[in-house]
Amino acid sequence: MSWQTLGLFLVTFFFISATPGPNMLLAMSLGLRFGVRRAAWGGLGMVAGLTTLAGLSVLGLGALLAASEAAFLTLKWAGVAYLTWLGWQTWRAPVEPVRAGEAPAEDDTGTAGRLFVRGVLVAFSNPKALVFMAALFPQFIEPAQPLLPQFTALVSLMAVIEFGWILAYAAGGHTIAARLSSTRAVRSLNRVSGGLMIGAGGLLALAKRI
Template identity: 45%
Template sequence: MTLDTLLLYLAASVVLAITPGPTMLLAMSNGIAGGMRAAVCGIAGASAGSAILITIVALGLGSLLAASEWLFDALRAAGVAYLVWLGIKMWRSPPVDIRAALAASPADVLSGRVAFLRSLTVALSNPKALLFFAAFLPQFIDLASPQGPQYLVLGAAFIAIDTCIMLGYAAAGTQAVRWLSRRGLRMLNRGCAAGMWMLAATLAIWRRPGV
C-alpha cells in the first residue's frame, strides 16, 4: 500500500464517517440521555462492532453474506426491527436533566452498559455495514503484499476516524442538554427517533447492487 493510497483512503473514510448514520444518531442520543460517560461507552460498543465486521471481511466471511440472499434478508429484518424499536424508545424517552438526575438517582441516567450494548447491536445488525466494508476496504488492498497487516491498518484507521466523529456527535448531545429547554430536548430526542425510523425504512427497501 502506497502513501497516496493511504491518504486517499483516509479522506474517503472521513467523508463516509461524517455522514449521519444509526451509530452517529445513537452517539448524540446517548449524550443527551446519559452524558459523556454513557456516550463514550456507546462509542466503544459501536467501534467494537465495526472491528468485528472488518475482521469478518478480512477473514473472507463477508462473501458468505453477499452470496446468501436468505441470510442477508434475515439480518436485514433484524436490523430494521431493532432500529424501529430503538426509535420508539427514543421517542418515548423523557428529556433528562443529567445533573439533577445524578444528584437524585444515578439509575435515572442511561447506564454505560446499556449504551454499549445497544450501540454494539446497531453496528452488528446492519448488513449494509458489512457489505460496505466488503466492497470498500478491498479497493485499497495491495494483493501483492500480505493482506492481514493491511486490513489491520485500514480497519484501525477507519475506527479511529469514526470514533473521533462520534465523539463530536456525542459532545453535541451533551451540549444540547445544557443549553436546550426540556421542550427542545424532547424535540431533539424525537428527531433522533425519526432519523432511526428513516434509516430503518431505507434498510427495509434497500436492494444490493445486481439484485
Template identity: 45%
Template sequence: MRFDLWLAFVLTTLLISATPGPNMLLMLSHGTRYGWKATTATMAGACAGLAILFTASAFGLAAILATSATLFLLLKLVGAAYLVYLGIQCWRAGETLALPRANSNSTASRFRLGLTVALSNPKAILFAGAFLPQFIDPHLPQQAQWGVLLLSFFVIESSWQIAYAAGGARLAAWLQQPKRVRWFNRGCGGAFFAVGGLLALARQ
C-alpha cells in the same frame, strides 16, 4: 502502504463516517442524555461490534451476504426492526431525557446497546468485504496494509463518535424546557425510523 491509496481511503472514510447513520445517531442521543464521558461505553460497544463484523467479513461472510439475497434480507430486516424499536423508545420518552426501560446508570447497558446497534447493520460487513479491499495494493504485503486501513478506520470512526457525543452533551444545556426535550425526542425517534426504513428498503 502506498500513500495515495491511504489518503484516498482516509478522505472517503471521513465522509462516510460523518454521515449520521445508526451509530452516530446513537452517540448524539446518548451524549445528550448521559453526557459524552458516559457515552464512551456506548462508543466502546459500537467499535467492538464493528470489529466483530470486520472479523466476520474476513472469514467470508461478506461473500455469503453478497450472494444470498435471503440471508441479506433477513439480517437487514432484523437490523431495521431494532432501529425502529429505538425510535419508538425515543418517541415515547416525551418531555424527559430518560428513555423508557433504559438504565442510564449502567455502563454495561450502554455498552450492550452500542454493540447491538453496530451489529444490526449488515452493510458494515459489506463495507469491510467490498470497500476496504479496493485500497489494498496486491503487489505489497497484505497484512500490513489491512492493519493500516483498519487502524485508520477506527481512529476516524471513534473521532466522529466523540464529536457526535460531545455535540449531544452541549445540546443538553439547551434542552432545559420540556417542549424542547419533547421535540428532541421526536427528532431522534424520527431519525431512527428513517434510518431503519432506509435499511429495510436498501437493495443488495
C-alpha cells in the same frame, strides 16, 4: 502498503464515515439523552462492532451476504426492528419535572455497559456495512505485500475515524440538549432522540445489497 494508499483510504473513509447512518444517528441520540461522556461508551461499542464486521468481511461473510438475498434481507429486517424498538423506547421515556431555571436531570438509565452493548448491536444491525467493507478493503490492499499488516492498518485507521465522528455527532446532540430546561423541552428531546433512531431504521430499510 504505501503512505499514498493509506492517505487515500483516510480521505475516502473520512467522508464515508461522516455520512449520517445508523451509527451516527445513534451517536447523536445518545449525546442528546446522556451527554458526550456516556455516549462515548456507545461509540466504543459501535467501533467494536464495526471492527468485528471488518474481520468477518475478510472471512468472506460480506461476499456471502452480497450473494444471498435471503440472508441479507433477514439480517436487514432484524436490524430495522431493533432500531425501531430502540427509537420507540426512547420516544416513550419518562420525563421528570424540571424546576424553572434548572437544567434537566441527567438520565441515569444508560450505564456504560448497556450503552456499549447497544452500540455493538446497532453496528451489527446493518448488514450493508459488512457487504460494503468486503468491497472496500480490497481496493486498498496491495496483494504483493503481507495481508495482515495492511488489514490491521486499515481497520485501525477506520476505527479512529469512526470514533472521532461519533464523538462529533454526540457533541452536537449534547449541545442541543444543554439548551433545554423545561419538562416539555425534555419530552421533545426524547422524541427527537427516538425519531433519530426510528429514522436510522428507516434508512436501513431502504438499504440494498451493493
